[in-house]
């Protein structure tokens with residue numbers, strides 16, 4: 001998950017820089033009037049954790065299923081937004097560069113977003129992936145970084161150096177790429193964590209909100225990937241968007257989803273950093289999928305190819321999700337490459353705190 005809160009926290013001092021973003025115009029322009037409700041100016045968007053988890057306990061929220069094909073569509077759509085195309089970015093490592101303004105404070109630090117959904121030390125999920133990988137195989141290229149990932153994850157949540165990889169460095173990036181390109185156990189670990197930490201919670205938040213269509217599930221999945229659902233980021237997480245959107249009430253599911261997407265886009269445009277507003281284009285693409293009754297009819301089941309206009313990509317649903325051919329050019333796909341059986345991991349935040 002992206003940790004844009006960490007950026008926002010410090011860049012907040014600099015005021016809004018997002019007025020120039022093409023998808024943050026008109027009703028989404030980051031004017032004081034539009035942005036006041038998000039309260040970014042008053043307090044940092046993060047708080048410290050008070051117990052052994054950074055997640056809400058969502059065990060009481062209703063649950064729902066998603067078909068394998070719809071889950072595939074949802075993951076491919078978000079992969080386009082995160083990694084630029086429909087080749088699953090298991091080996092993608094993207095250095096989210098901090099603003100130059102931060103360098104006097106923290107040095108030229110950056111938080112790498114790695115894997116198909118941008119796992120990062122900034123929000124602890126990279127540490128969780130590596131811990132789970134260690135459990136599955138005791139000889140792996142990433143295990144030597146476990147101690148440093150643990151150290152970063154134990155820093156105060158509002159300390160932006162937790163996203164710094166100055167001590168992990170290029171060797172960590174190389175080990176991530178090598179693992180994703182040569183070991184299907186690592187790719188399966190990413191997928192299993194992605195399901196437990198993001199897909200299943202997204203389905204619960206959707207069920208709670210009265211959202212049951214496949215396109216609605218995909219929209220909630222994409223939102224939770226970008227915004228997260230940790231209580232330590234109360235200003236930007238999916239829960240906050242749901243609160244500001246208000247209940248579905250008598251609205252049709254389509255009308256409710258459009259309200260939800262508009263609120264998400266407003267929020268992104270108001271985050272006072274220079275990363276979040278630029279991602280308003282993905283919300284525009286999702287909105288286009290359901291904006292008219294014709295597009296709703298066509299896309300609600302995700303059974304037709306989906307066009308993501310701003311990203312210049314079409315998701316068909318027949319894509320091969322098995323190997324990251326784009327970021328693994330240096331490697332040869334191992335012979336007999338196949339995934340081990342998926343493991344159903346628990347949704348985080350639901351277990352009680354035993355210290």
Ligand SMILES: *[C@@H]1O[C@H](CO)[C@@H](O)[C@H](O)[C@H]1NC(C)=O
Nearest residue numbers: 051056057231349351352353
């Ligand atoms: C941890 O604390 C948060 C914030 O108070 C709360 O929402 C969550 O339910 C707590 N989780 C556990 C397992 O105690």
Ligand SMILES: *[C@@H]1O[C@H](CO)[C@@H](O)[C@H](O)[C@H]1NC(C)=O
Nearest residue numbers: 154155156158159160161162
């Ligand atoms: C963040 O953590 C680092 C490393 O522990 C520490 O040196 C620094 O003072 C902390 N910064 C803040 C603002 O707490």
